Amino acid sequence: MMKKVGLLIISLCFSHLGLAQKLVLKGSDTLGAKLVPMWAEAYQRVNHSIKFEIAAEGSTTGIAAIMNKTADIGMSSRPVQSTEISEALTKNVNFESTTVAYDAIAVVVNEANPVSNLNQAEVESIFTGDVVDWGEVNDEDGVISVYTRNTASGTFQDWKKMAMHKRDYALSSQKMAGNEQIVAEVAKNKMGIGYVGLAYVEALGLKILSIDGVLPNAESARAKTYPYARPLFFYTDGKPKGEIKKFIDFVLSAEGQKIVNEVGFIPIQ
Amino acid sequence: MLTASRRFRVWGWSGDDLIRLFFQGNALVAILVLGLITIFLFREGMGFFPQYQKELQLYRKSGLEFVEVMRQQVEAHKALSRLLFQVEKAERQNATPTVTSQQKIAFKNYLAQFRKIIVPLIDLEMEWEKVAVDLRDRYRVAQDKKERKEALLQSGKFQEEEQIRIETFDFQKNANFLKDTLPRYHQINRVISDEINRLINQAPHWTSSKANEQWDEFRESVTRYLSQMPHREKQLEEWNAFEPVPWIRALAGFLLGKEWITQSFWNDFYGILPLLTGSFLIASVALALAVPLGIGAAIYVSQIASKTEQKWIKPCIEFIATIPSVVLGFFGIVVLGEGIRWLTQQEFLSWVPFFPVHNRLNIFTAGCLLGFMAVPTIFTLAEDALNNVPRIFKEASFALGANSLQTILKIMVPAALSGIMAAVLLGFGRVIGETMVVLLVAGNRIAIPDFTQGLGVFFQPAHTMTGIIAQEMGEVVRGSLHYRALFMVGILLFLISLTVNYFAQSLVKRFKISIG
Numbered sequence: 001m002m003k004k005v006g007l008l009i010i011s012l013c014f015s016h017l018g019l020a021q022k023l024v025l026k027g028s029d030t031l032g033a034k035l036v037p038m039w040a041e042a043y044q045r046v047n048h049s050i051k052f053e054i055a056a057e058g059s060t061t062g063i064a065a066i067m068n069k070t071a072d073i074g075m076s077s078r079p080v081q082s083t084e085i086s087e088a089l090t091k092n093v094n095f096e097s098t099t100v101a102y103d104a105i106a107v108v109v110n111e112a113n114p115v116s117n118l119n120q121a122e123v124e125s126i127f128t129g130d131v132v133d134w135g136e137v138n139d140e141d142g143v144i145s146v147y148t149r150n151t152a153s154g155t156f157q158d159w160k161k162m163a164m165h166k167r168d169y170a171l172s173s174q175k176m177a178g179n180e181q182i183v184a185e186v187a188k189n190k191m192g193i194g195y196v197g198l199a200y201v202e203a204l205g206l207k208i209l210s211i212d213g214v215l216p217n218a219e220s221a222r223a224k225t226y227p228y229a230r231p232l233f234f235y236t237d238g239k240p241k242g243e244i245k246k247f248i249d250f251v252l253s254a255e256g257q258k259i260v261n262e263v264g265f266i267p268i269q
Numbered sequence: 270m271l272t273a274s275r276r277f278r279v280w281g282w283s284g285d286d287l288i289r290l291f292f293q294g295n296a297l298v299a300i301l302v303l304g305l306i307t308i309f310l311f312r313e314g315m316g317f318f319p320q321y322q323k324e325l326q327l328y329r330k331s332g333l334e335f336v337e338v339m340r341q342q343v344e345a346h347k348a349l350s351r352l353l354f355q356v357e358k359a360e361r362q363n364a365t366p367t368v369t370s371q372q373k374i375a376f377k378n379y380l381a382q383f384r385k386i387i388v389p390l391i392d393l394e395m396e397w398e399k400v401a402v403d404l405r406d407r408y409r410v411a412q413d414k415k416e417r418k419e420a421l422l423q424s425g426k427f428q429e430e431e432q433i434r435i436e437t438f439d440f441q442k443n444a445n446f447l448k449d450t451l452p453r454y455h456q457i458n459r460v461i462s463d464e465i466n467r468l469i470n471q472a473p474h475w476t477s478s479k480a481n482e483q484w485d486e487f488r489e490s491v492t493r494y495l496s497q498m499p500h501r502e503k504q505l506e507e508w509n510a511f512e513p514v515p516w517i518r519a520l521a522g523f524l525l526g527k528e529w530i531t532q533s534f535w536n537d538f539y540g541i542l543p544l545l546t547g548s549f550l551i552a553s554v555a556l557a558l559a560v561p562l563g564i565g566a567a568i569y570v571s572q573i574a575s576k577t578e579q580k581w582i583k584p585c586i587e588f589i590a591t592i593p594s595v596v597l598g599f600f601g602i603v604v605l606g607e608g609i610r611w612l613t614q615q616e617f618l619s620w621v622p623f624f625p626v627h628n629r630l631n632i633f634t635a636g637c638l639l640g641f642m643a644v645p646t647i648f649t650l651a652e653d654a655l656n657n658v659p660r661i662f663k664e665a666s667f668a669l670g671a672n673s674l675q676t677i678l679k680i681m682v683p684a685a686l687s688g689i690m691a692a693v694l695l696g697f698g699r700v701i702g703e704t705m706v707v708l709l710v711a712g713n714r715i716a717i718p719d720f721t722q723g724l725g726v727f728f729q730p731a732h733t734m735t736g737i738i739a740q741e742m743g744e745v746v747r748g749s750l751h752y753r754a755l756f757m758v759g760i761l762l763f764l765i766s767l768t769v770n771y772f773a774q775s776l777v778k779r780f781k782i783s784i785g
Contacts, residue, residue, distance in 0.1 A: 060744040067746055086413035130347050135358055145628055151532040152744035166534035171716035174730050191627045
């Protein structure tokens, strides 16, 4: 009898551990499509028992997931808004942020497009729809196809703040599910323009625009000469504890930050 | 056998009873689930309107509505700039060769000057917008805090509760501030109209007839724009921050709203019209393809084809229904969309007004794929309808000396017509509810397509009702306005399907008369 109870307790303990050793990360596509899976893989090489569940559908989904308590870590490329913080408090959730890397958002066009530099005012007028024809910023005419991320994306919000004076996107903009999709469409559409995280610019048929003569890279982002640079965050409910903390510590360690560099983002140091 | 089953009894139930009960149970479960879904959908969705009304009330109270009048003017001015650009573009492309590059630069400068006129108003608008948006956000934070305070009170955490300070708001003061700065707006407006008149009088001489034509159009729009100024000013003077927003405004805002804007720093709007038009345009392309294909194939298989042909064609068409829609979606992006774009960019097709098409994700591509997906539905049902026409009809027709083509077109198809219509309607239901393909292929542009482009409208990107639910469901917080808005879209889809099914059913009912 005692033996049976003991077995039962042991198996219960294990099943409990089994649950605790799965980390659920939801949110940003910028982080979650490339960088976080690499981190998870490297982390698993040391800690075999940890399982990861990564869903990268946009920062807002990550923040909503922390609020709905359906994820351990919310990946986000934008800071939470004041209304989100207060809303979370009504659900007894306290956002705690950790900056895990930096990113610069690159403006990309098709390589067949003669434009190679824009100024910030031109970027704003293109994405807000004040300007709808390439002829207004260049010599060659053609209706501009604006590709943006969808509303769940943190980049979608960041871009409005950084490049558009918080104004809304042109109604004619097309909302793409991820960075890769924007890259694919712009690389195929001569009239296309879009923006992507620094880790996604290496693609055939794509041209990175300089903004006021400055190209996006780690140096220009650090020196703040490139205007569209931003931090990337992990959000947790309260201070990270246990396995979550161990993983975040790994991410912030020299080894974790080396991966940041390899993927194409900018390490925090 | 029959006696054996009678002997088998459990708690007084015979085997037959048990089997009947099992089937009865299955039917009951299906109906219960349908009921639960309906109830859930309406419970989550109907809360949208009161919440939206409250939101619009806050929009008014915080002064955002006031600022919107100015925003509209800024937008109108920018639309004029775009028109003026069209004049300049027409001039550049069609000008007589005598136009010097110096003149071209003058045209560009003229355009730039027109653009610059609006800058003071943009500055003023941004200043006021900041005040209004800030007030609204702070008010929302305070509302959340209030909610938390109450929750803490109820759970008896008095100390924590006391620490929460809630800001109080004086909306009247804000409204007064906005109204007090109105003279500045009037003055800016006077400068704007003076500047515009001055520029119009100094207009460059356009050499091409197309540019002149566009210039006349531009002049007309400018006159309209200037005549709206006093109207806007009056609107702002009469604006009252505390006038209640009627519930009908929320309803109209949803059903007739032309903008679906979410995650905006300015304000979220949930207007269904762009999604509705997108859905219907795609469905119309799909039906235009699927109806002739599906019905034609059905007529061939049921009336003309030999037995061996039937054996092959039917399973092949029905197999289409088993292809996963995500596979079709990928095919649509990579092969079909790309192919259409390649084709439209060919030199020999450049006479078509809206070619070349630059977006491979558009209404036409999505419609083609959906049409393909709807073919098996329409085919199977139409074939059934044709097969159900009594044989005597056919035989009587032949007996009167009609040939087989006459019999098919004059007798068989009319006799099966209500069944065929039902097939089309159900095919439409299939198309309007499909999600994956439109999400991948339609281009996800939330705007009412530009109908002035004629047939070109079908080559623009669009967004659909199903697509928006799939795309935005993950990001919404339960119970939020956005969440409820998506449920409302779901309800609308549900109602559309219900109506379509109702009509299909009543058509089938009428079909029975022709058999009898």
